[in-house]
Amino acid sequence: MNSFQSLRAHYKTALQRFVASPKAFEVIQTVPAQQQQQQQQTSPPELLYVLDSSFNPPTTAHLRIAVSALLDKPTVSSRLLLLLATQNADKPSKPALFEDRLAMMELFAGDLLEYVRANLLETATQGEQPQLLPQIDIGVTKRPYFVDKAVEIEEAAIYPPTLEQVHLTGYDTLIRIFDTKYYPPSHTLQPLAPFLSRHRLRVTLRPDSDWGGREEQKAFLLNLAQGGRESEGGQREWASRLDFVEGKQPGDRAVSSTIARQAVRDRPDDLEWLVPRGVREYLTDQNNIYSS
Numbered sequence: 001m002n003s004f005q006s007l008r009a010h011y012k013t014a015l016q017r018f019v020a021s022p023k024a025f026e027v028i029q030t031v032p033a034q035q036q037q038q039q040q041q042t043s044p045p046e047l048l049y050v051l052d053s054s055f056n057p058p059t060t061a062h063l064r065i066a067v068s069a070l071l072d073k074p075t076v077s078s079r080l081l082l083l084l085a086t087q088n089a090d091k092p093s094k095p096a097l098f099e100d101r102l103a104m105m106e107l108f109a110g111d112l113l114e115y116v117r118a119n120l121l122e123t124a125t126q127g128e129q130p131q132l133l134p135q136i137d138i139g140v141t142k143r144p145y146f147v148d149k150a151v152e153i154e155e156a157a158i159y160p161p162t163l164e165q166v167h168l169t170g171y172d173t174l175i176r177i178f179d180t181k182y183y184p185p186s187h188t189l190q191p192l193a194p195f196l197s198r199h200r201l202r203v204t205l206r207p208d209s210d211w212g213g214r215e216e217q218k219a220f221l222l223n224l225a226q227g228g229r230e231s232e233g234g235q236r237e238w239a240s241r242l243d244f245v246e247g248k249q250p251g252d253r254a255v256s257s258t259i260a261r262q263a264v265r266d267r268p269d270d271l272e273w274l275v276p277r278g279v280r281e282y283l284t285d286q287n288n289i290y291s292s
């Protein structure tokens with residue numbers, strides 16, 4: 001059994017245990033493992049970044065979203081939770097198997113730490129103290145909605161009880177979080193109130209033909225702040241709980257998990273810029289994941 005196969009086998013067992021348990025959220029790995037953390041933060045975190053995704057597969061867009069958040073506040077002690085949603089609000093389950101995705105999440109976490117370390121070292125040469133690396137947790141949840149994911153994370157007693165969560169999403173996901181169709185029976189935005197009173201959303205713009213251009217996407221925030229969502233139960237003050245950040249620049253190639261899955265089948269050379277190195281090596285080694 002090679003190292004990728006044993007990684008996959010490890011997550012298969014962990015997943016079976018989680019699925020059979022009554023738990024709706026569990027952290028199943030910390031990267032790097034506890035005993036290797038000499039250079040990592042051990043003080044309680046002040047912020048928890050949460051990247052919830054299908055990781056099907058993890059891409060360079062996911063990497064950019066996470067790195068941008070971590071490097072934005074390098075002096076704040078933070079922790080990152082990569083959260084695999086085993087139940088999606090809309091999409092039916094499709095390849096790859098969850099154990100493959102979890103294995104790729106661990107490799108992705110390694111790539112991410114390497115990237116952050118290199119960046120912090122660069123800062124240090126400019127006369128500043130190098131910062132410590134964040135811990136990265138790999139978790140699974142059975143909850144499809146953000147409001148419920150946040151409560152599960154709070155109640156799991158893994159993190160300090162009042163820790164602020166910053167959920168890292170793309171603009172397309174923000175639109176769906178603010179869609180009343182997900183909140184029966186009232187079908188208003190009221191269920192977002194407890195979530196946004198305690199936590200934040202860091203939203204990466206995702207300009208494209210389906211979701212509109214940058215200016216159109218930025219207008220979401222102004223509309224919310226001016227009371228444009230009040231008729232649905234959306235509060236003006238929520239605008240201060242949302243941080244919008246730039247994503248793909250004009251001329252940059254679009255990156256998504258869908259494009260990466262297609263590349264595995266049709267244009268493997270494109271994986272070079274679509275997925276981080278560790279994920280690419282896994283996809284090349286386990287070459288049947290997206291083949292059908």
Ligand SMILES: Nc1ncnc2c1ncn2[C@@H]1O[C@H](COP(=O)(O)OP(=O)(O)OP(=O)(O)O)[C@@H](O)[C@H]1O
Nearest residue numbers: 053054055061169170173204206247255256257258
């Ligand atoms: N290129 C991107 N720009 C901005 N946000 C992104 C990008 N790719 C993913 N995200 C965001 O990351 C989160 C998790 O992404 P998700 O797993 O849905 O990736 P995806 O590439 O959209 O997947 P798929 O192509 O399978 O639909 C979502 O909030 C999504 O909006």
Ligand SMILES: NC(=O)c1ccc[n+]([C@@H]2O[C@H](COP(=O)(O)O)[C@@H](O)[C@H]2O)c1
Nearest residue numbers: 054085087088089144145146176177182
């Ligand atoms: N209202 C909501 O909280 C809401 C709506 C749509 C998707 N989601 C979640 O967003 C995450 C990303 O979804 P996609 O993989 O479909 O882009 C998934 O965990 C999905 O379940 C949440």
